[in-house]
Amino acid sequence: MADEEKIVRRNPHGDFKSIEASRPAYDKSAEVYFTQTHSPNWKPGDGSNDNGECLQKSHIAIDPHEDGRPSVYNYKLLISAIVPRPIGFISTRSADGSSTNIAPFSYFQTVNHDPPLFVVSFSGGLEQAKDTLRNLVETKECVINIVSEHFIEAANATSTNAPYGVSEWVLSGLTPADCCRVKSSRVKEAIFSIEGILVETKEFDSRAVPGKKSAVMAIIEGVQFWAREDAINDEKNLIDLKVLRPVSRFGGIMYGRTTQPFEIPRPDYNQLIDEFGDELAKPKADGQ
Numbered sequence: 001m002a003d004e005e006k007i008v009r010r011n012p013h014g015d016f017k018s019i020e021a022s023r024p025a026y027d028k029s030a031e032v033y034f035t036q037t038h039s040p041n042w043k044p045g046d047g048s049n050d051n052g053e054c055l056q057k058s059h060i061a062i063d064p065h066e067d068g069r070p071s072v073y074n075y076k077l078l079i080s081a082i083v084p085r086p087i088g089f090i091s092t093r094s095a096d097g098s099s100t101n102i103a104p105f106s107y108f109q110t111v112n113h114d115p116p117l118f119v120v121s122f123s124g125g126l127e128q129a130k131d132t133l134r135n136l137v138e139t140k141e142c143v144i145n146i147v148s149e150h151f152i153e154a155a156n157a158t159s160t161n162a163p164y165g166v167s168e169w170v171l172s173g174l175t176p177a178d179c180c181r182v183k184s185s186r187v188k189e190a191i192f193s194i195e196g197i198l199v200e201t202k203e204f205d206s207r208a209v210p211g212k213k214s215a216v217m218a219i220i221e222g223v224q225f226w227a228r229e230d231a232i233n234d235e236k237n238l239i240d241l242k243v244l245r246p247v248s249r250f251g252g253i254m255y256g257r258t259t260q261p262f263e264i265p266r267p268d269y270n271q272l273i274d275e276f277g278d279e280l281a282k283p284k285a286d287g288q
Helices: 003-008 016-021 071-081 131-139 149-157 168-172 269-281
Strands: 088-093 100-105 108-113 116-123 141-146 192-205 213-227 247-249 255-257
Touching: 088 116, 088 131, 100 116, 100 131, 100 168, 116 192, 131 141, 131 192, 131 213, 141 213, 149 168, 149 247, 149 255
Parallel strands: none
Antiparallel strands: 088 100, 088 141, 108 116, 116 213, 141 192, 192 213, 247 255
């Protein structure tokens, strides 16, 4: 096993099944329900909602490239801190159509709506491209599926290190479905899927190992959407969170559910001035 793999520790628990068995069962009855925000009476200028307790804590400065710091430490740090992250469950096929692939990526996000644009990042360079990136570069197309609770185990199964040409579809037991504008299959079990066309890729140079390519970022344009009929509204512009029940990524091997959303209206500045103008104009004392 490579040194970095030892540091990452894909399974940090040893006998994971024993650890899992000691935990409460998955609460299948848990519904998505809205709560109030932490401080419903918060007003402009109030700052944090913990009565300033967070200001009593000290911080540590971390140089991501300090001598002796393995680059994988930055990986572990970032995936534990930048959370929750959406999962792009990406399906591709080879240029000759002989092999198909599907894998989850949490270096994923939507970055624009006109046109619909998404970014996904792959470890390593183009010369060492793994299945998804290799297929994406060759065919210029893919499908991005959003992961929901009802198939999270199947999605996780596709993160295995299977050799090129082995279809993760078989490992997952998920159902491939035809698309309109790309040859790759979408996941029929998914509530929401996006047919995508590759716009461009960009390689990044490693700071830790000069001359090595550390990652490739792909920009993908969404050219067709698929939404399950019981999840989309009449205007086709809103997915029901209670149906989607998305799963997100945390650090290590952790995933998370979204069951307790809350809403905070976006403030209008002129209304804030009308209501709190004098109070907002008062400068804070040092240390407040």
